Each structure stands twice: as structure tokens, then as C-alpha cells.
Amino acid sequence: MQTVTPAELLRLDPSGAAPRLRISGEWTLPHYTLLEGQIAALRLPLPAAQTIDLSQLQALDTAGAALLVRLLGVERARALLNQPESLPAARLALLETVVSALENDQPEMPGKPSLTPLQMLADLGASMQRFAGQLLELLGFIGLILETLLRSLRHPRRWRVTALVVQMQATGLNAVPIIALLTFLVGCVVAFLGATVLERFGASIYTVALVALAFLREFGVLLTAILLAGRTASAFTAQIGSMKANEEIDAIRTLGLNPIELLVLPRVLALLVTLPLLTFVAMLAGILGGGLVCLLTLDISPTLFLSILHDIPARHFWVGISKAPLFAFLIAAIGCLQGFRVRGSAASVGEHTTSSVVQSIFVVILLDAVAALFFMEMHW
Known part of the structure; x- marks a missing residue:
């Protein structure tokens, strides 16, 4: 061959x-x-x-x-x-x-299922059911926090003052630089845009009122709440979630202690104190940034700037600052709740940390929009 x-x-x-x-x-x-x-x-x-x-x-x-x-x-x-x-x-x-x-050995390639109207309705119903379940769980957790808070008020010896101070430092004092810097820069941007638009109508002087109203009513509290939702809510979830994964929560219950009183209340109370203070810092920083732009681009002197600012009614400040405690309570509650929902793995900690940030920011923006409509209808 x-x-x-x-x-x-x-x-x-x-x-x-x-x-x-x-x-x-x-x-x-x-x-x-x-x-x-x-x-x-x-x-x-x-x-x-x-x-x-x-x-x-x-x-x-x-x-x-x-x-x-x-x-x-x-x-x-x-x-x-x-x-x-x-x-x-x-x-x-x-x-x-x-x-x-x-x-x-050849893998079967699954065909792309075609979504019929009935399947789309079923998916929508399942999503609404999950949303309703999470909402009910959050409401139940808020009720548990309020019940534990009212019960602990009758026993001053059980107050966790040291933990409260530590959380205030972590959520408030350590967040001042980033809050002040961000709102200062946003104030500069708002003043620059306002001056660019209003200058066409010969109304550049109203840039001062624009910056002041924007930060007193909306931007001050909204930016602060969003930053704390990303910074603090995620920290609460990661801390409590890591304890849950390491079975430290079970150990606390075994010792006869209440995890809500020990872990949640100091964080909620700390945020209730620090978020209004940080909102005030954000308002000042944003107005200061707007004043700097007015001075450099519009030749509005600090004396004139303060004079216009003095004529703005104080109710705009109270409208903005009144939303801070509500945002603080919800951010802390969502962050702690997601931490308790961790199921004992590092992947679960990361998943619920992301979920807490997304939910906190969503709730903050939603409530801020509802509050803005309410205050506008009430002419406040």
C-alpha cells in the first residue's frame, strides 16, 4: 500500500x-x-x-x-x-x-421564550407581590423599632449612650467633609447655571434667591440623604450582616439581650441627630458655593448677597429641615433591616448591602417628590 x-x-x-x-x-x-x-x-x-x-x-x-x-x-x-x-x-x-x-456532549441551547401577554401579567404580578412583601416587612420592622424605643425610654439604665456616641461620630462627624465639599460644588454649579440663564433676561440678581431656595428647600436635605443612604445605610447592612453571618446575632439572643435595642436603636437615634445637622451644613456649604460664583461672575458683593438672603422667608429653611428626621429614620431602618436579612454568606452580605443602598435612595427621592408636591399645594 x-x-x-x-x-x-x-x-x-x-x-x-x-x-x-x-x-x-x-x-x-x-x-x-x-x-x-x-x-x-x-x-x-x-x-x-x-x-x-x-x-x-x-x-x-x-x-x-x-x-x-x-x-x-x-x-x-x-x-x-x-x-x-x-x-x-x-x-x-x-x-x-x-x-x-x-x-x-453538545449542550442544548434553550430557545428564547416568547413572552405572551399572560406571562407578562404574571411577571408583573409577581413583582408587585415581592414589592408588597418588602413593604410590609419594612413597616413591621419600623413598628418593632418604635415599640423597642418606647419600652427602653422607661429604663434609662438600658440606654446605650456609648454606642450612640460612636455611631454619631461615624455617621455624622466623619461625613462632614464629603457633605460640605459636594454641596459646595453643587452650589457653584447651580449658581453658574442660574446666572447663565437669568443673564439673558437681565435678572442675574435673582441667582441669589435661586441658590438659596434650592438648597434651603430641596438640595440641602436631598443630597445629604442620598449621600448617607450610600455611605451609612450600606455600612449598617454590612456590619449587622457580618454579625448575622458569623452567628453573633444568635449569640446575643442566647445571652438574653435584644438585638433591636443593642444594635438598631443606637444607629437609628444617631442618624436622627446627625442628618438634620448635616443638612444644615449642606445648606450653608451650598449657599457659600453659590455666593462665591455670584461674587466672581456677577460682581455681587457679600454684603448684597447677605442682604438678599436676609429677605428670604425662614419657612423655606423649616420646610427643608423638617424632612431630615423622616429621611434619617427610613435610611437607618432600611439599612438595619437588610442586615438582618443576610443568610450567612459573603455573597448574601454584598447582595443585601447593594439592596439597602438602592432602596434607601429610592425611598428618599420618592418621599422628597411627594413632600415637594404637598408643600407646593399648601403654599408653604
Whole structure:
């Protein structure tokens, strides 16, 4: 029998009426690398009309059969099994085994399910049910916090003053720089935009009132609450969630202590104290940033700026500061609740930390929009 060199194991013969792919030589493991390179040089999959010539195939093992199936495709290789004259019986049996194994190993690609109107309604209903469940859980947790707070007020010896001071430092004092810097920059941006627009109408002087009203009523408390929702709510969830994952919450209950009184109340009370103070700092920083832009771009002197600011009614300040305790209570409650929902793994801690930030920011923005509409209708 004529020996076929490795270079002739696979070649395209264009001499006939139609191009013919000649498969020859020994398709065995020693030639695997060479065969793999030659197969990679072809454009796969082969055309449906491509003629395959197996008459010069001298040897075939499992590795070569796998490459042959890869070259021809599972369907065409299966078709060869129905042509006994194409290969000897032993090689056909080997090829059939390899084809069957490769067919079983191919993962089934799930078809993209088409969403019918009924399925869309079912998904919407499931989402609403989850939302209602989370809302009820939050309301129940808020009730538990209020009940524990009222019960602890009758027992001053059980007050966690040290924990309260520590949380006030963490949530309030340490947050002053970032709150002041951010609101100062936002105040500069608001004043610059206001001056750019109002200058067209010859009303640049009203930029002072724009900055003052924006920060006294909305931006001061809103920016502070959003920053604390990302900074403090996530910290509360991570701290309590890590304790839950390490079974420290169970240990606290075993010792006869109340986790709500020990862990939640200091955090809630600390945020109730620090968020209004941080809101006041944010108002001052934002107005200061707006005053700086007015001084540099509009030539409004600090004396004139303060004079215009003095004429703004104080009710705008009280409208803004009155929303701070509500936002503080909800941010702390959501952060602590998500911490108690952790289920004992690091992945769960990260998941609920993200959820606490998203929920806190959503609730803050939603309530701020509702409060803005209410105060506008009340002409406050």
C-alpha cells in the first residue's frame, strides 16, 4: 500500500468537475496536531455540496474520528454511517461511537421564550407581590423599632449612650467633609447655571434667591440623604450582616439581650441627630458655593448677597429641615433591616448591602417628590 505523507492527510482537489476534499493517510493520535492545523485552515462548516473522498483513508482511531466529526459536522458524519461502502465496518463502528458521544456532549441551547401577554401579567404580578412583601416587612420592622424605643425610654439604665456616641461620630462627624465639599460644588454649579440663564433676561440678581431656595428647600436635605443612604445605610447592612453571618446575632439572643435595642436603636437615634445637622451644613456649604460664583461672575458683593438672603422667608429653611428626621429614620431602618436579612454568606452580605443602598435612595427621592408636591399645594 502506498504510504501517504503527513502533508497529504487532508487536501482540496479542484481537478474534477466539482472540488473534492480528499481525506487520506493515517488519522491517528500521532498526526493529531498536524490534522488539527489543517482543519483549522479550512473554512468550517463545509458547504453542503462539498464532495468528501474517504477512499484513501488508511487508519482511524478515536482521536482521528473526533477530528473527522469536527471537520464534517455531526449530521454529515451521521450520514456516512448509512453508506457502508464509504468505510470498512470496523471504522464505521468506531465513527458511530464517536458521533454518538459527541451528540450527547453538545449542550442544548434553550430557545428564547416568547413572552405572551399572560406571562407578562404574571411577571408583573409577581413583582408587585415581592414589592408588597418588602413593604410590609419594612413597616413591621419600623413598628418593632418604635415599640423597642418606647419600652427602653422607661429604663434609662438600658440606654446605650456609648454606642450612640460612636455611631454619631461615624455617621455624622466623619461625613462632614464629603457633605460640605459636594454641596459646595453643587452650589457653584447651580449658581453658574442660574446666572447663565437669568443673564439673558437681565435678572442675574435673582441667582441669589435661586441658590438659596434650592438648597434651603430641596438640595440641602436631598443630597445629604442620598449621600448617607450610600455611605451609612450600606455600612449598617454590612456590619449587622457580618454579625448575622458569623452567628453573633444568635449569640446575643442566647445571652438574653435584644438585638433591636443593642444594635438598631443606637444607629437609628444617631442618624436622627446627625442628618438634620448635616443638612444644615449642606445648606450653608451650598449657599457659600453659590455666593462665591455670584461674587466672581456677577460682581455681587457679600454684603448684597447677605442682604438678599436676609429677605428670604425662614419657612423655606423649616420646610427643608423638617424632612431630615423622616429621611434619617427610613435610611437607618432600611439599612438595619437588610442586615438582618443576610443568610450567612459573603455573597448574601454584598447582595443585601447593594439592596439597602438602592432602596434607601429610592425611598428618599420618592418621599422628597411627594413632600415637594404637598408643600407646593399648601403654599408653604
